[in-house]
Amino acid sequence: MPIRTGQEYLESLRSDDRAIYIDGERIKDVTKDKRTCMAAETMAELLDMQHDPKFSNKLTYTSPVSGDKVGITHLQCRSKEDIIARNDAIKIWMDATCGMLGRSPDYKNVMWAAYAAAADIFDRDVFKGAQNVRNYHEYVRENDSLMTHVLVNPQIDRSVPAHLQESDVVTRIVKETDEGVVVKGARMVATLCAMADEIVVMPAASRWPADVKVDKDEFSFGAAIPVSTPGLKFICRPSFSNINSDQVADYPFTLRYDESDGLAIFDNVLIPWERLFIHRDNEFDGEVTEKGQIFPHMVMQSVVRSTAKAEFMMALTFAIARMTKIDQHPAVQVVLAETIAIAEFTNTCRIAAEADAFETEHGIYSPGVSHLQTWMAMFWKMYNRQCEILNTLAAGGMVAAPSVDELAGEMKEIVETYFQAANADSETRTRLLRLAFDSSLSSFAGRQRLYEQYYLGDPNRTQSLWTRTYDKDSHIERIHNMLDDIKQRYEN
Numbered sequence: 001m002p003i004r005t006g007q008e009y010l011e012s013l014r015s016d017d018r019a020i021y022i023d024g025e026r027i028k029d030v031t032k033d034k035r036t037c038m039a040a041e042t043m044a045e046l047l048d049m050q051h052d053p054k055f056s057n058k059l060t061y062t063s064p065v066s067g068d069k070v071g072i073t074h075l076q077c078r079s080k081e082d083i084i085a086r087n088d089a090i091k092i093w094m095d096a097t098c099g100m101l102g103r104s105p106d107y108k109n110v111m112w113a114a115y116a117a118a119a120d121i122f123d124r125d126v127f128k129g130a131q132n133v134r135n136y137h138e139y140v141r142e143n144d145s146l147m148t149h150v151l152v153n154p155q156i157d158r159s160v161p162a163h164l165q166e167s168d169v170v171t172r173i174v175k176e177t178d179e180g181v182v183v184k185g186a187r188m189v190a191t192l193c194a195m196a197d198e199i200v201v202m203p204a205a206s207r208w209p210a211d212v213k214v215d216k217d218e219f220s221f222g223a224a225i226p227v228s229t230p231g232l233k234f235i236c237r238p239s240f241s242n243i244n245s246d247q248v249a250d251y252p253f254t255l256r257y258d259e260s261d262g263l264a265i266f267d268n269v270l271i272p273w274e275r276l277f278i279h280r281d282n283e284f285d286g287e288v289t290e291k292g293q294i295f296p297h298m299v300m301q302s303v304v305r306s307t308a309k310a311e312f313m314m315a316l317t318f319a320i321a322r323m324t325k326i327d328q329h330p331a332v333q334v335v336l337a338e339t340i341a342i343a344e345f346t347n348t349c350r351i352a353a354e355a356d357a358f359e360t361e362h363g364i365y366s367p368g369v370s371h372l373q374t375w376m377a378m379f380w381k382m383y384n385r386q387c388e389i390l391n392t393l394a395a396g397g398m399v400a401a402p403s404v405d406e407l408a409g410e411m412k413e414i415v416e417t418y419f420q421a422a423n424a425d426s427e428t429r430t431r432l433l434r435l436a437f438d439s440s441l442s443s444f445a446g447r448q449r450l451y452e453q454y455y456l457g458d459p460n461r462t463q464s465l466w467t468r469t470y471d472k473d474s475h476i477e478r479i480h481n482m483l484d485d486i487k488q489r490y491e492n
């Protein structure tokens with residue numbers, strides 16, 4: 001099947017009877033409910049862009065099996081040029097949504113393309129999962145499916161691995177039948193659960209030291225199933241878009257880009273054998289995951305997304321600063337330089353990772369890893385800083401801007417007079433400030449900050465892992481050589 005239209009996607013959501021709970025009730029139709037419908041439409045628009053003659057050459061390529069047009073973010077890159085082409089496509093989607101969607105289809109597409117290229121690692125003594133991994137890649141590519149994933153065990157007691165606690169909460173295998181395995185328990189957090197077609201469950205991300213012994217194997221599995229699978233339920237946070245306004249101009253992101261986040265509950269869910277990738281294999285994560293080299297692809301998508309996001313935040317901050325001519329003050333120019341540097345930093349990480357792309361043992365090209373690590377250590381903090389700069393420069397205007405309805409209300413003439421600025425009439429100023437508010441100060445914006453901090457895992461743990469694995473010895477040796485050199489040259 002070729003790329004889907006947005007309409008086809010929305011129709012499939014409408015009829016699949018997924019179990020999405022928000023505010024204590026089950027959403028009957030996510031394409032109609034106020035809390036989810038506009039974000040579903042945004043996802044549909046991304047799919048429609050694949051058909052738009054302006055973008056289709058960049059967003060699609062020819063399927064190696066069907067000859068149909070399929071999404072290029074499924075491409076298994078065979079050269080640097082492929083990586084650049086795939087990144088260009090990601091940038092088109094991300095520019096269209098200002099980098100605000102974490103679970104746009106490209107995120108999981110590039111990951112699963114990498115898993116499929118490395119599929120041999122899934123053929124283990126305990127279970128042969130390789131062909132299932134390859135088949136799933138073909139399935140999602142040919143069906144243009146939107147995927148999400150749940151990689152984290154629920155927060156209960158983080159002083160020990162969740163599956164070592166006396167608890168029935170963690171998702172585990174409870175039964176095996178001729179058809180597959182039955183799993184029960186919870187996983188967090190499923191972003192896009194209200195709108196994704198498929199959910200991928202892989203080993204829980206948190207690594208524990210080797211001396212923490214795990215002797216039960218029912219917690220160790222990897223699989224993918226439709227979001228609408230019977231027994232699979234999602235309890236979501238309240239939707240940001242459930243507000244007392246339908247004015248997109250007042251809440252451009254809140255209303256259109258609230259992807260949904262939910263706790264996934266597996267209530268005796270059957271996973272067919274053909275959708276199982278890892279089965280009762282405690283060593284998989286420690287021994288194998290790294291060999292798959294999935295991480296660079298996942299982070300590469302993030303770098304491109306963040307470039308679109310940082311460039312958007314920079315552009316918006318310029319517009320705000322120009323509006324009241326504060327950009328003429330050197331002190332303001334200094335903070336503008338900071339937001340410029342953040343946007344340039346993200347793009348530099350992209351260019352560097354592309355330039356250092358190399359062929360892996362799995363026969364595909366992978367972006368240069370150290371630049372991605374650098375981005376991962378810094379971007380979430382830089383993004384917070386971009387929000388802070390925008391708030392600082394918009395200052396009181398951020399909360400003194402009225403709703404756009406005021407522009408046509410009974411106070412219209414007063415609003416026209418008193419809400420103008422040196423470089424903007426009252427309408428432009430109001431619209432600009434509403435966009436700035438929704439980008440950096442609204443509930444939606446707060447969730448964006450948290451997302452950037454955590455969606456790739458807890459920085460405390462990922463960054464300490466980077467430090468532990470980084471080649472520090474050669475750098476320390478250089479310092480000692482320098483000390484020796486000084487001693488020899490000047491003290492003998």
Ligand SMILES: Cc1cc2nc3c(=O)[nH]c(=O)nc-3n(C[C@H](O)[C@H](O)[C@H](O)COP(=O)(O)OP(=O)(O)OC[C@H]3O[C@@H](n4cnc5c(N)ncnc54)[C@H](O)[C@@H]3O)c2cc1C
Binds near residue numbers: 205458
């Ligand atoms: C908006 C948003 C969307 C998300 N979407 C997804 C998604 O779609 N799919 C998905 O799988 N996950 C998703 N996540 C979850 C994300 O992967 C986790 O938030 C992340 O891995 C951190 O785990 P945690 O939230 O359980 O925090 P915890 O592990 O409970 O940590 C809480 C705090 O305690 C500290 N801490 C806990 N244990 C340790 C330790 N051993 N060593 C040092 N410090 C520790 C942490 O540093 C942190 O500050 C999302 C998260 C957010 C915020």
